[in-house]
Amino acid sequence: MTLPNSSPPNPNAANIELALDWLAKIIAGRLNVHFGKTEQYVSKELNFRDDDSWIARFVNRKETGFHEFVTLMLALAPHFRPALLDNLIAACLPEGADFLEFGGMKGTHHRGVLPTGETVQFVLAGDDLEQGLEVRRILSNDHWLTRNRILWLEPVREGEPMMSGRLLVNPEIVEEIVTGKVSPPAFSLDFPAEHIETAMEWRDLILNPATGSQIREIENWITHNDTLLNEWGMRKRIKPGYRALFYGPPGTGKTLTATLLGKHTGKDVFRVDLSRVISKYIGETEKNLSRLFDKAENKNWILFFDEADALFSRRTDIRDAHDKYANQEVAYLLQRIEGYNGLVILASNQRANIDDAFVRRLQAIIPFPMPRPEERYEIWRKTFPAQIELADDIDWHRIAARHELTGASILNVTQFCAIDALARASRRVDLKSLEAAIKREYVKEGKIV
Known part of the structure; x- marks a missing residue:
């Protein structure tokens, strides 16, 4: 029995196919030079469909060059053509042999070769040391590919070469290529935040007039911040994010307000579960916060820290090791919140509970009093x-x-x-x-x- 295919064609499929064929030719050319089959490495021209697919948008970015695109396709190859690297190596080494120059590693479940930084270096630079240094720059932490969480090298143990780290691509990019969209991350130990939504509207929320006026100021920031930073040239003078404190008794509308801000500005809202973030083990709280902010970076999500007193409370004088590490956690959190380019909302029952170091860095402190x-x-x-x-x-x-x-x-x-x-x-x-x-x-x- 033949089932009809009712799904619309994936706009990324054609360009992925073209790009992987192109990558195979690039790698084969480098292998032929390495094994003496040809004398000169010649890069191949890529023909792709200039459409609205993710691959086409990446190619058309002004920062994207030949090296960046090859690196991206090497990271994507195991996801869409798992045997590509193995087949190319086997064609040159039919008897099998160690091929240290190519790099690569085996995964826990994946049976094929997974590319590493050494793989990128071999394909793009071969034995050319100067070109190899350029490849290292592309895979460094300050390159836009890593800063924008597109791809990066997996950290290696201390003392091992950085380039032996596995080449990783953001799984959200794979999801967007496959499905055409990125789903909000699910609540988990690695992402201790819950995506929250509401069917209510602003007219359903009754707020104190002064509170409502300040909320509209935040809505204006969300709507016009990009224009202010980019078109009006204020990016070099002000930090891109916005930080606000909602304080007042439970049940006065703090969570609903945060959710409605997201709903009416097209932003996803995530309520952070601080019980999953805070750990009694030294350094674990910072790791949990790091995973959270790394995931949220460049997404323009609204991060809502409910009952924020647990992590944002006043720092204490250092009397013992526990106080020292608790203050370090607060300092680290302060750093990450200041660097976040979206909206962060802290919610507390009492304004006085929040550390002064946070209060000084807030653009808005908004009371949610008992309704009159x-x-x-x-x-x-x-x-x-x-x-x-x-x-x-x-x-x-x-x-x-x-x-x-x-x-x-x-x-x-x-x-x-x-x-x-x-x-x-x-x-x-x-x-x-x-x-x-x-x-x-x-x-x-x-x-x-």
Whole structure:
């Protein structure tokens, strides 16, 4: 039985095929010179489709040259043509033999040759020392390929040659070539952050007017920052990122505000789980933070550190080794946040809990106070579903004036009343049942016994 192929053609497939064929010719030419089959190495011209595929966009970057593209294709080859390097070597060494100049290594599961920095050096430079130094520059940490997390060399043990490290390509690039998009990373030990979304809109969020005004300033920064840095030439004067502190009691809208900022500016929002970041082992907290920020770099994600007091709290005087390393963690975090080119939001119940060193580097410190009676009135009015029939003795103005509750607490009361009404096969809620639900919420919060 033949199944119809309903999937649209992958726009990257044709260019990947052309580029891998081209790479095979480049490597074969270098091997022929090395084994004396030809006298001169001649690079081949690449013909590719100038379309919107990822490969075409990479080729058209102004920074991309011959060396950069060969390096990229060597990194991609094991993912799309696993036997390419093995077949080319076998054609020159049919009996098999050690080929140290070519570099390469075996993986844990992959049975073919995985390219290393030495492989790149051999293909691009052969025995030419001067050309080999140029290849080393391309694979250094300050080259744009590494800075932009496109590809890099895997670190090696101390004392071993740097170029013996495996050539790694960002797995997100492989995913984009295969699927045409990059999925948000899943929550894991290596990425201790959860992608958060909401179906709510700005009109559903009732904020203090002063708070709302400051939130609009952040939204303006997200919208216009690229223009300010690039077109208006301010990149050399100001740092590219933005750092804000949201502080106030739980349930006042800090998380929802961060999520709505992402939703209405087209940015992914990740809530960082500090319980997965902080480690009792020396150096592990910094490693966890490094993985997080390395993953987020150049993505323009919004990083939301909820209950940030755990990691951003005031530094202490150094009395013992624990204090010393705790302060080092804070210093490292401060460095990474300052270097991050997106929006970082810290959330805390109390402004005073956050270390002064962080506060000085924040562009915005935004209070989320308990809602006032007029704001509570709007929350009550908007939160109760239209399907519920309210008794005549319920006056939202009086309820809002009498009960000092956060938006989250009001939502809890609403949910309880709605479920109770459904359980009673009734849509009616009267003042007595509403007051009982409010009292239940007070008990839960420990405000009454």
